Amino acid sequence: MHSPSASDPPRWRLVRAVTLVLLAMWFGVTFVTSFFARDLDLRFFGWPLNYWIASQGALLVFVLLIGVHAFVMDRIDAADGNP
Amino acid sequence: MFRFFPVPGPRSFTQQLNRVYAGYTVGLLCFIAALAMLEQMGLGKRWIGLIFLLSTVVLYAGIGMLCRTTDADEYFVAGRRVPAAYNGMATAADWMSAASFISLAGTVYLQGYAGLAFILGWTGGYCLVALLLAPYLRKFGGYTIPDFLGERYGGHLARSVAVVATVMCSFLYVVAQIYGVGLITARLTGVTFEIGIFLGLGGVLVCSFLGGMRAVTWTQVAQYIVLIMAYLVPVVWLSVKQTGDLVPQAMYGAQLQQLSERERQLENDPKELEVRALFKARADEQRARLADVPTALAREHDLARERVDALRTAQASQPERQAAERALAALPVDEAAARVAWTQAQASDEARSRPLGGMPPHARPFAGDPRGSEAERAAFDDSRNNFLALVFCLMVGTAALPHVLIRCYTTPSVRQTRQSVTWSLVFILLLYLSAPALAVMVKHEVFTSLVGTPFDRLPAWIAHWTKVDPTLLSVVDINLDGLLQLGEIRIGADIVMLATPEIGGLPYVVSGMVAAGGLAAALSTADGLLLTIANALSHDLYHRMVDPQASARRRVMLSKMLLLLVALAAAAVAAQRPTDIVFLVSAAFSIAASAFFPALVLAVFWRRANGWGAVCGMTAGLALALYYMVRNEAWLRGVFGVTAEPWLWFGIQPISAGVFGVPLGFAVMAVVSLLTGPPDARAMALVDRLRAPGEGVPAPART
Numbered sequence: 001m002h003s004p005s006a007s008d009p010p011r012w013r014l015v016r017a018v019t020l021v022l023l024a025m026w027f028g029v030t031f032v033t034s035f036f037a038r039d040l041d042l043r044f045f046g047w048p049l050n051y052w053i054a055s056q057g058a059l060l061v062f063v064l065l066i067g068v069h070a071f072v073m074d075r076i077d078a079a080d081g082n083p
Numbered sequence: 084m085f086r087f088f089p090v091p092g093p094r095s096f097t098q099q100l101n102r103v104y105a106g107y108t109v110g111l112l113c114f115i116a117a118l119a120m121l122e123q124m125g126l127g128k129r130w131i132g133l134i135f136l137l138s139t140v141v142l143y144a145g146i147g148m149l150c151r152t153t154d155a156d157e158y159f160v161a162g163r164r165v166p167a168a169y170n171g172m173a174t175a176a177d178w179m180s181a182a183s184f185i186s187l188a189g190t191v192y193l194q195g196y197a198g199l200a201f202i203l204g205w206t207g208g209y210c211l212v213a214l215l216l217a218p219y220l221r222k223f224g225g226y227t228i229p230d231f232l233g234e235r236y237g238g239h240l241a242r243s244v245a246v247v248a249t250v251m252c253s254f255l256y257v258v259a260q261i262y263g264v265g266l267i268t269a270r271l272t273g274v275t276f277e278i279g280i281f282l283g284l285g286g287v288l289v290c291s292f293l294g295g296m297r298a299v300t301w302t303q304v305a306q307y308i309v310l311i312m313a314y315l316v317p318v319v320w321l322s323v324k325q326t327g328d329l330v331p332q333a334m335y336g337a338q339l340q341q342l343s344e345r346e347r348q349l350e351n352d353p354k355e356l357e358v359r360a361l362f363k364a365r366a367d368e369q370r371a372r373l374a375d376v377p378t379a380l381a382r383e384h385d386l387a388r389e390r391v392d393a394l395r396t397a398q399a400s401q402p403e404r405q406a407a408e409r410a411l412a413a414l415p416v417d418e419a420a421a422r423v424a425w426t427q428a429q430a431s432d433e434a435r436s437r438p439l440g441g442m443p444p445h446a447r448p449f450a451g452d453p454r455g456s457e458a459e460r461a462a463f464d465d466s467r468n469n470f471l472a473l474v475f476c477l478m479v480g481t482a483a484l485p486h487v488l489i490r491c492y493t494t495p496s497v498r499q500t501r502q503s504v505t506w507s508l509v510f511i512l513l514l515y516l517s518a519p520a521l522a523v524m525v526k527h528e529v530f531t532s533l534v535g536t537p538f539d540r541l542p543a544w545i546a547h548w549t550k551v552d553p554t555l556l557s558v559v560d561i562n563l564d565g566l567l568q569l570g571e572i573r574i575g576a577d578i579v580m581l582a583t584p585e586i587g588g589l590p591y592v593v594s595g596m597v598a599a600g601g602l603a604a605a606l607s608t609a610d611g612l613l614l615t616i617a618n619a620l621s622h623d624l625y626h627r628m629v630d631p632q633a634s635a636r637r638r639v640m641l642s643k644m645l646l647l648l649v650a651l652a653a654a655a656v657a658a659q660r661p662t663d664i665v666f667l668v669s670a671a672f673s674i675a676a677s678a679f680f681p682a683l684v685l686a687v688f689w690r691r692a693n694g695w696g697a698v699c700g701m702t703a704g705l706a707l708a709l710y711y712m713v714r715n716e717a718w719l720r721g722v723f724g725v726t727a728e729p730w731l732w733f734g735i736q737p738i739s740a741g742v743f744g745v746p747l748g749f750a751v752m753a754v755v756s757l758l759t760g761p762p763d764a765r766a767m768a769l770v771d772r773l774r775a776p777g778e779g780v781p782a783p784a785r786t
Contacts, residue, residue, distance in 0.1 A: 009774075011774075011775075011776060012774045015774070016688070019214050019215070022210070022214055023210070023214060023215075026207065026210040026211075026214075030203060030207050030474060030478070031471060031474070031475075034203070034448075034470065034471055034474065035467070035471065037196070037448035037449065037467075038448050038449055038453060038463075038467075045336065046336040046337055046340065047336035047339065048339070048340075048343075048446045050196075050446075050448050051196060051199075051339065051446045051448075052336070054196065054199040054202065054203055054448075055199055055202055055516075055519040056332070056516055056519075058203055058206075058207065059202070059203075059206050059207075059512055059515060059516060060512075062206055062207050062209060062210050062508060063505065063508050063509060063512060065210050065213075065214075066209060066210060066213040066214075066504055066505045066508055067505045069213055069214055069501065070213070070498075070501035070502050070504070070505055073218065073498075073501055074498060074501075076776070077498070077776045077777070080776040080777075
C-alpha cells in the first residue's frame with residue numbers, strides 16, 4: 001500500500017483508509033495481544049484473560065471487523081449512487 | 084437450484100433454498116432418530132457406523148447427480164447466483180477440513196495455549212480475505228485464481244507460475260484430506276485403510292465430476308449441516324452432563340480454573356513422580372542403547388533368543404513361550420531400523436518423564452520463563468516466536484488458498500460477497516469456539532475422574548479405542564500399583580473428538596454421527612480442492628494458453644477428465660501414508676501464502692506492480708518456502724535425501740516457512756516492479772475497474 005497520491009479518486013482513498021484502520025485493529029488483536037500474552041495474566045469474568053482472548057475474544061473481534069467492513073463499504077457504495 | 088424448480092427472481096430463489104435445506108435438516112434428524120431406535124432394538128455398532136457413512140456418501144452423490152451440468156458458468160462458478168448466507172455455509176464446509184473437525188480439539192488438549200495458534204490463525208485469516216481480496220476478486224468475476232493473476236499481470240508467465248503454485252498447494256492439501264477419509268472410515272467401520280480411501284473418493288468424484296462448482300456448492304451446504312450438528316451435539320451433551328450448562332463455549336472458564344488447580348496438584352503428586360522416574364529410567368536406557376547401536380542390538384537379540392531357549396527347555400506354558408517368541412520377532416531387524424525405533428522410544432519416554440505426561444499447563448502461554456535463567460528465557464522467546472510465526476502463516480495462508488478464494492466468485496454481487504465472508508466466519512466460529520471448550524471439558528474429565536481409577540474399573544471407551552488403534556490411546560500400569568496415573572495414559576490428538584460421545588455416555592448412534600461429520604468435513608474440502616486443481620489446469624493451462632478457441636463444452640469435459648486423474652493420483656499418494664496430516668496441511672498454507680499473497684494484494688493495492696515483479700515475487704517466495712521446508716522438515720529431508728545439517732533461522736520451525744517466504748515475495752515484487760517498466764494500459768484499466776464502485780460481472784440471467 002503506497003502513500004495516498006493526488007491522482008487517486010477520493011472514493012478509493014476512503015476505501016483504503018477504512019481498510020488500513022481495520023487491518024491495524026486486526027493486527028493489534030492478533031499479534032500485539034499474543035506477544036504480551038504472558039503478561040496479560042489477569043482474571044476476566046473467571047477466565048484467564050490471555051487464554052480467553054486467544055480462544056474467543058479475538059475471534060469475535062474478527063467477525064465484528066468483517067461485519068463493519070461490509071457495512072461501511074455498503075454505505076460508501078450507496079453514497080456513490082450504487083445501491 | 085435443481086432443474087425441476089420453478090424459475091422466478093432472486094428473492095424466491097433464496098426462499099426455495101430455505102425450504103429445501105429446512106426439509107433436508109428435518110429429514111436428517113428423522114434418519115438419526117430412526118437409527119437410534121434401531122440401536123435400541125439391537126442393531127450392531129459396526130452396522131450403524133457403516134449405514135451412516137454409506138448413506139451420507141450416497142446423499143452427497145445424489146445432490147451431485149441432481150446438479151449435473153455442462154454449462155461453463157454453472158460448472159466453474161455455480162452460475163454466480165449463490166446467496167450470501169449459503170455461500171458462507173459452503174465456504175465454511177470448504178474451509179473446515181478433517182484436521183479442523185477431528186484434530187483441532189485434541190491439539191488444544193495436548194498443547195494448551197500453543198494449540199490456540201490454530202484457532203487464531205484459521206479464523207483471523209478471514210479478515211485478510213474480506214478486507215483485501217474477496218470483493219475485488221468478485222468484481223473481477225473470473226473463474227480461477229491464476230485467471231485473475233494472468234489478467235492483471237499480463238502474459239502467460241504469471242499465469243503459469245500461478246497454475247504451478249495452485250496445483251502444488253492444493254494437491255498437498257487434498258492428499259491430507261483423502262488420508263483423513265481413509266483413517267475415519269477405517270477406524271469406524273473396520274474396513275481397511277485403502278478401501279476407506281476409495282469409498283470416500285467415490286463420493287467426492289460423483290459429486291464434483293458431474294456437476295462441478297454447482298454440485299460442490301450445494302453438497303457443501305448439506306455437508307456443513309451434517310458436520311456442525313455432529314460437532315455440537317456431543318459437545319453440548321458433555322457440557323450438560325459435566326456442569327449442566329447448555330452453552331459450554333461461554334461457561335467453561337470455571338472448569339479451566341479447576342483444571343489449572345488440578346494440574347498444580349498432579350505436578351507434585353508422589354505417584355505421578357514415581358511414574359515419571361520410571362519413564363526417565365527407560366529413556367536413559369534407550370539413550371545408552373543409542374550410544375552403540377550394533378552392540379546393543381546384538382545383545383538384545385542374544386537375550387531374547389536365550390529367553391526363548393530357556394523357556395523351551397523348562398517346558399514353560401504355551402502362552403509364555405509364544406510371548407517370548409513374539410518379543411524376539413518384534414526386535415528391529417537391522418541397525419537403521421533399531422536406530423529409528425529407539426530414537427522414537429527415547430523421545431516418547433523422555434516426554435512422559437516430564438510433568439503432566441509432557442503436556443504444558445493448559446492455560447499458560449508459551450514455554451520457559453522470561454524472568455528465569457538464560458535457558459528459560461531462550462525457551463520462552465523460542466516458543467513465543469514460533470507461536471506468532473505459526474499464526475501469521477495460517478492467517479496469510481487462509482487468504483491465499485485458491486480453493487477458498489474461488490468461492491468469492493460464486494455470489495450474485497460484490498455486496499453479497501462481502502456479506503458472504505462475514506457469514507463464513509460466523510459459521511466457522513460455531514465450531515472454532517467449541518473446540519477449545521471441548522478440549523478443556525475432556526481434559527477436566529480425564530484429570531479429575533479418570534486419574535486414580537483402578538485399572539480393572541476403567542470406562543469401556545478406553546478398552547474400545549485402545550483396540551481400534553493403540554496410537555490413539557494406550558494405558559500401561561508402569562508402577563504396578565493398579566491405579567491409573569496421568570503419566571500412564573498416552574493420548575493421540577484425534578481421540579478427543581472421536582471418543583467424546585462415549586465419554587459423555589451417549590448412544591453409539593452419536594459416534595456414527597461424529598464419523599459422518601468428520602467424513603463430511605474431509606469430503607467437502609477434498610471436493611473444493613479437486614475442482615480447483617482441475618479448473619486451473621483446464622481453464623488456465625488449456626483454454627487460455629493452448630487452445631483459446633476451445634468450446635465451453637470441451638473445457639468442461641477436459642476439466643472432468645483431469646479431475647478424475649488428479650483424484651486418483653492423490654488417492655495413490657495418500658495410500659502410501661506419507662506423513663502426518665497436520666504437516667501436509669500446514670505446508671500447503673505456507674506454500675500458498677508465500678506464492679500468492681503478495682501478488683494478490685498488490686494486484687489491487689499497488690498500481691505500479693507489474694508482470695515481471697509478480698513472476699519474480701511469486702517464484703522467490705515459493706522457492707524460499709520450499710527450500711526452508713525441505714532443508715528442515717524430517718519427512719521431506721528423507722524424501723529428497725537431504726544430508727546437510729538442518730538450518731533453522733531464528734529457531735522458526737519448518738511448518739512456518741511462510742514467515743520468510745511472504746516478506747521475500749513482497750520485497751522481490753516491489754524491487755523488480757520498480758526496476759522494470761510500469762504495467763500496460765490494459766492492466767491499469769483493470770486496476771481502475773477493480774477499485775471503482777458498483778458491481779462487476781453480473782449473475783447471468785436464468786435460463
